Amino acid sequence: MVYETYSPEETAQLGRKIAQELKPGSICALSGELGAGKTALAQGIADGLGITEPVCSPTFTIVQVYEGGRMPFYHFDVCRISDLEEMEEIGYEDYFYGNGFTLVEWAELIEGLMPPGHQKITIEKNLEKGFDYRRICVEP
Numbered sequence: 342m343v344y345e346t347y348s349p350e351e352t353a354q355l356g357r358k359i360a361q362e363l364k365p366g367s368i369c370a371l372s373g374e375l376g377a378g379k380t381a382l383a384q385g386i387a388d389g390l391g392i393t394e395p396v397c398s399p400t401f402t403i404v405q406v407y408e409g410g411r412m413p414f415y416h417f418d419v420c421r422i423s424d425l426e427e428m429e430e431i432g433y434e435d436y437f438y439g440n441g442f443t444l445v446e447w448a449e450l451i452e453g454l455m456p457p458g459h460q461k462i463t464i465e466k467n468l469e470k471g472f473d474y475r476r477i478c479v480e481p
């Protein structure tokens with residue numbers, strides 16, 4: 342399914358919509374260049390899950406855990422991973438195979454660890470269509 346948004350708010354709104362469909366234990370790879378809007382989408386998803394805490398890019402930690410919503414939200418940003426062992430050290434399997442919803446920004450860097458059949462969301466800019474245009478492809 343392909344969506345087009347023209348503002349961060351519209352992207353967050355799509356996130357809220359996506360959140361309605363999420364089941365505990367699901368995991369999603371979120372791809373797109375820096376500034377694409379991955380965190381904006383994650384904020385909408387968190388809001389849609391009923392999480393009231395502010396969600397930001399987990400820059401200094403690989404994973405940020407948000408409880409208090411309809412299910413736990415495990416927000417990974419693996420862009421700074423240099424070694425897959427770092428994933429082992431934080432016990433990633435407890436999240437990936439846990440009872441929450443896991444979202445992984447930059448999942449392409451840890452492709453081999455992503456469970457088979459995970460959902461994929463890709464965000465692309467297209468400057469010809471405007472600075473705030475985003476094309477968001479949601480694969481089941």
Ligand code: ADP
Nearest residue numbers: 346347348349352375376377378379380381473
């Ligand atoms: P990422 O996590 O992919 O690096 P962020 O979500 O942190 O990206 O930042 C996206 C930036 O792009 C924000 O500054 C946001 O205001 C801006 N932006 C402009 N248009 C959009 C849009 N349609 N969707 C999402 N973000 C947008």
Ligand code: MG
Nearest residue numbers: 379380398446
């Ligand atoms: Mg981000």
